[in-house]
Amino acid sequence: MFKFEMGREAKDCITGFTGIIMSRSQYLTGCNQYGLSPSELTKEGKRPEWEFFDETRLSLTGKKIELPTEIIERKKDNGFDGTHGILK
Secondary structure (H helix, E strand, O other), rough: OOOOOOOOOEEEOOOOOOOEEEEEEEEEOOOEEEEEEEOOOOOOOOOOEEEEEEEHHHHEEEEOOOOOOOHHHHHHHHOOOOOHHHHH
């Protein structure tokens, strides 16, 4: 069971890294990890690579993204029923 939902912005309490939850992994050992896509661009205007964090290191910031309608429709056309992650 995951504590945080996809599409929410989270912050790592150790490094201060902030990003949108784009992936979740659950391990046999009971560890849940989240892949965060950075919320901020670099000074050069580029998006840094994703970072992965244990669930216990994260807290939500309160922000949430919504997928644009055209992406939702494209996913439905490909057989996605919209019942997972941020499309609930």
